[in-house]
Amino acid sequence: MKIFLTGGSGFVGGAAIKSLAPRHSIVALSRSEKSDAVLKALGAAPVRGDLETVTSEMLAGADAVLHSAAFVEEWGPWPAFEAVNVTGTERLLAAAKKAGVKRFVHVGTEAALFYGQHMRDIDETYPLAPQSPFPYSATKARAEMRVRAANDPANGFETIVIRPRLVWGEGDMTLLPAIAAMANSGKFAWVNQGRAMTSSTHIDNLVHALDLALTEGRPGEAYFVVDGPAVKFRDFLTPYMKAAGVELGEKSLPGWLVRLVADAAEPLFRLTKSASPPPVTRFAAHMMSRDCTINDAKAHAELGFRPVITVAEGLARLAG
Numbered sequence: 001m002k003i004f005l006t007g008g009s010g011f012v013g014g015a016a017i018k019s020l021a022p023r024h025s026i027v028a029l030s031r032s033e034k035s036d037a038v039l040k041a042l043g044a045a046p047v048r049g050d051l052e053t054v055t056s057e058m059l060a061g062a063d064a065v066l067h068s069a070a071f072v073e074e075w076g077p078w079p080a081f082e083a084v085n086v087t088g089t090e091r092l093l094a095a096a097k098k099a100g101v102k103r104f105v106h107v108g109t110e111a112a113l114f115y116g117q118h119m120r121d122i123d124e125t126y127p128l129a130p131q132s133p134f135p136y137s138a139t140k141a142r143a144e145m146r147v148r149a150a151n152d153p154a155n156g157f158e159t160i161v162i163r164p165r166l167v168w169g170e171g172d173m174t175l176l177p178a179i180a181a182m183a184n185s186g187k188f189a190w191v192n193q194g195r196a197m198t199s200s201t202h203i204d205n206l207v208h209a210l211d212l213a214l215t216e217g218r219p220g221e222a223y224f225v226v227d228g229p230a231v232k233f234r235d236f237l238t239p240y241m242k243a244a245g246v247e248l249g250e251k252s253l254p255g256w257l258v259r260l261v262a263d264a265a266e267p268l269f270r271l272t273k274s275a276s277p278p279p280v281t282r283f284a285a286h287m288m289s290r291d292c293t294i295n296d297a298k299a300h301a302e303l304g305f306r307p308v309i310t311v312a313e314g315l316a317r318l319a320g
């Protein structure tokens with residue numbers, strides 16, 4: 001199969017190329033020379049462009065699209081999130097349809113449902129949050145809505161969404177470096193002692209699910225994929241960071257206080273168009289103090305998804 005992939009220079013897209021390239025031909029969208037080199041080394045053919053300019057010609061001959069690119073920065077103006085996550089996804093959908101792509105697999109996220117609440121034992125019946133106060137959440141929700149609305153099997157165009165939660169493992173360029181930077185500069189503190197319960201998705205499990213979604217699952221549907229039973233943030237993050245040589249310490253702040261500070265500071269930082277984020281963003285403050293536990297029975301039943309690695313195995317592999 002010929003696959004057009006976005007986000008290949010990132011954590012998720014890169015791991016997907018590594019796994020898929022031996023069995024498929026991969027063309028990957030690249031924004032820079034640096035990304036060209038990364039993509040080639042992973043086994044993909046780079047095509048220069050971005051989500052702002054992607055055309056159907058770039059996707060010529062592709063059977064499937066795997067859309068992993070997104071504006072995943074911790075901080076940025078709303079229009080930047082909107083332009084990449086929503087408008088960029090719309091443009092890619094239109095290009096894919098025009099190029100005769102048969103299946104469009106979108107990397108979604110549980111954050112697209114989040115507006116600051118606990119989410120306990122949720123499944124795909126839980127509503128998206130396109131009006132979330134958090135730009136990442138709102139724009140990823142709207143992107144997913146566009147993807148599912150574009151599903152058009154009668155005309156040979158199928159779309160499907162895979163939703164991981166807290167992706168981790170070898171090659172993590174998002175969660176691990178962010179926490180490590182905070183810890184190394186003495187700014188890390190647990191929220192509520194790290195007691196919040198969280199589901200997680202090891203990168204190997206996510207890549208396996210994305211692979212399945214190229215051929216399995218019901219078009220137009222979204223599927224959560226997680227490692228298994230939820231764990232306490234603290235029980236997960238402590239060994240994860242320790243394997244990278246980072247000690248997180250004992251400092252802890254109450255959730256209500258962290259949320260209060262973030263809710264007060266962020267509007268001021270936005271008003272002044274600050275280029276640097278507040279000490280803690282509203283998204284991070286709310287996310288770290290809320291439970292998020294996910295039931296992925298639908299992916300088991302319809303995609304045939306089974307985790308290929310458990311949390312314990314993934315942590316042991318990193319520690320080794």
Ligand SMILES: NC(=O)c1ccc[n+]([C@@H]2O[C@H](COP(=O)([O-])OP(=O)(O)OC[C@H]3O[C@@H](n4cnc5c(N)ncnc54)[C@H](OP(=O)(O)O)[C@@H]3O)[C@@H](O)[C@H]2O)c1
Nearest residue numbers: 007008009010011012031050051068069070107109166167
């Ligand atoms: N990591 C997680 O915990 C997690 C959890 C749930 C869902 N997800 C989803 O997984 C996907 C990938 O995330 P990730 O963790 O792999 O992020 P990442 O490592 O930061 O990678 C982001 C990728 O998107 C590309 N990109 C950004 N803006 C672009 C644009 N305007 N045009 C084209 N490409 C652009 C980047 O290219 P450059 O290298 O050129 O910057 C990079 O390849 C996202 O859709 C995210 O929402 C991630």
